[in-house]
Amino acid sequence: MPVVAIGLLLILILLAVPVGAVLGLLGLVLDQVFTPMPMWRAIGEISWGASTEFTLMAIPLYILLGEIFLRSGIASDMYEALRKWLVWLPGGLMHANIAASTLFAATSGSSVATAATIGTVALPQQKKYGYGERMFLGSIAAGGTLGILIPPSINMIIYGVLTNTSIPQLYLAALLPGLVLATIFMMTIIAGASLTRSGRVAERFSWAEKRAALRHLLPPGAIFVVIMGSIYAGIATPTEAAGLGVLAALVLAWWRRKLNAGLLMAAFENTMRTTGMIMLIVMLAYFLNFVLTGLGLSEMIADLLAGADLSPLQTILLVIAFYLVLGCFMETLSMMIATLPIVAPIVFATGYDPVWFGVVMMMLVELAMITPPIGVNLYVVQGVRTSGSIRDVILGSMPFVLAILAMILFLVAMPDVVTMIAGG
Numbered sequence: 001m002p003v004v005a006i007g008l009l010l011i012l013i014l015l016a017v018p019v020g021a022v023l024g025l026l027g028l029v030l031d032q033v034f035t036p037m038p039m040w041r042a043i044g045e046i047s048w049g050a051s052t053e054f055t056l057m058a059i060p061l062y063i064l065l066g067e068i069f070l071r072s073g074i075a076s077d078m079y080e081a082l083r084k085w086l087v088w089l090p091g092g093l094m095h096a097n098i099a100a101s102t103l104f105a106a107t108s109g110s111s112v113a114t115a116a117t118i119g120t121v122a123l124p125q126q127k128k129y130g131y132g133e134r135m136f137l138g139s140i141a142a143g144g145t146l147g148i149l150i151p152p153s154i155n156m157i158i159y160g161v162l163t164n165t166s167i168p169q170l171y172l173a174a175l176l177p178g179l180v181l182a183t184i185f186m187m188t189i190i191a192g193a194s195l196t197r198s199g200r201v202a203e204r205f206s207w208a209e210k211r212a213a214l215r216h217l218l219p220p221g222a223i224f225v226v227i228m229g230s231i232y233a234g235i236a237t238p239t240e241a242a243g244l245g246v247l248a249a250l251v252l253a254w255w256r257r258k259l260n261a262g263l264l265m266a267a268f269e270n271t272m273r274t275t276g277m278i279m280l281i282v283m284l285a286y287f288l289n290f291v292l293t294g295l296g297l298s299e300m301i302a303d304l305l306a307g308a309d310l311s312p313l314q315t316i317l318l319v320i321a322f323y324l325v326l327g328c329f330m331e332t333l334s335m336m337i338a339t340l341p342i343v344a345p346i347v348f349a350t351g352y353d354p355v356w357f358g359v360v361m362m363m364l365v366e367l368a369m370i371t372p373p374i375g376v377n378l379y380v381v382q383g384v385r386t387s388g389s390i391r392d393v394i395l396g397s398m399p400f401v402l403a404i405l406a407m408i409l410f411l412v413a414m415p416d417v418v419t420m421i422a423g424g
Contacts, residue, residue, distance in 0.1 A: 027288040039291050047283040059154050060275040061242035065249050066108030067267035070117045072253035074219045079121045081213035084205045091189035094139040097122050101143030102182045103220045105150040115144025115377045119384035135192050138396025141377040145366035150178035152227050162340045165354040167238045168231050173355045173418045184403045219252050285337035312350035327368025356418045363408045370397040
């Protein structure tokens with residue numbers, strides 16, 4: 001039965017069937033072939049339960065927050081400020097790509113929104129100053145992945161719901177690794193620019209210009225303080241904090257005199273479209289998980305691993321290898337939702353902390369966002385670019401793939417780094 005399930009999953013993906021439909025069809029086929037009970041009759045109740053989950057209400061709110069930031073011009077001003085401070089480093093504007101992605105990730109919670117927003121702002125600068133395309137494109141795709149790790153992360157909310165793990169603890173544990181990973185990305189850029197002797201732009205800004213630009217970093221900083229501060233002060237849950245973040249973003253847009261009916265309609269439309277896609281995947285993944293649980297697949301895999309007599313380290317390395325391969329062929333959100341109910345109990349049974357595994361899981365999802373052939377951020381950046389071959393985006397992302405993998409292995413070797421932060 002596992003072979004049939006995995007085989008059917010891969011066939012449907014290779015046929016380019018939409019991911020939500022893949023999950024639903026797989027659940028229906030497994031139900032009809034392997035179970036004596038009509039489990040499909042529960043799909044209505046399962047969908048209602050998933051779509052009314054209070055914690056998941058944060059998803060459309062964070063998406064809306066990112067839309068307001070983009071359409072009110074806050075994102076472009078933020079990028080310009082970071083350009084003035086970081087352009088002197090080897091790699092120049094590519095550091096602004098990473099830094100801007102880090103700040104935007106701390107408000108939007110979405111990898112795709114981060115990559116699309118920073119790509120829209122940064123790519124005209126690449127053409128203007130003649131940067132080598134590959135690493136510049138790779139820095140945007142990789143920077144976008146920080147939206148998955150740095151709180152408030154939408155994927156982390158879903159992980160917390162699926163594994164019954166504290167979302168505030170996950171946010172606290174992920175913040176430092178997220179900043180460290182952003183620093184590693186910048187070091188990767190410095191190394192690449194130094195080796196190729198490229199990426200230096202003959203731009204100089206006075207200290208007065210730099211100090212004046214700092215005011216454009218205040219809006220994303222203020223939103224981050226509102227969201228994370230309200231959570232850790234005990235004022236709001238993660239979902240309520242998302243609502244406060246949207247309210248603060250609306251106030252900032254009004255203060256900048258950009259708040260109007262056109263901005264709101266465009267932001268609402270894109271938010272509904274993205275939320276609809278995510279929630280369809282969530283509901284059908286819940287149904288697939290219901291069928292798999294009814295079939296006893298989780299117990300089957302757990303017994304298989306128990307029979308293999310693997311150590312905890314061997315188990316987690318096997319899980320990492322599994323996600324490295326699966327991430328090449330499956331959309332990340334559906335990959336996470338479809339596999340976590342099976343994989344997470346196995347990892348927890350070996351003694352690994354759920355919060356620690358949440359951080360590692362986010363990094364594995366980050367990897368999947370920039371690994372071909374299904375790396376979503378690769379296509380997002382290529383879509384913003386509108387011309388040229390996606391091969392350039394893929395090759396430019398490869399150094400950052402190695403950087404994320406190195407960070408994952410470091411956390412496997414030093415799990416206390418995460419658990420001490422979460423416990424503190």
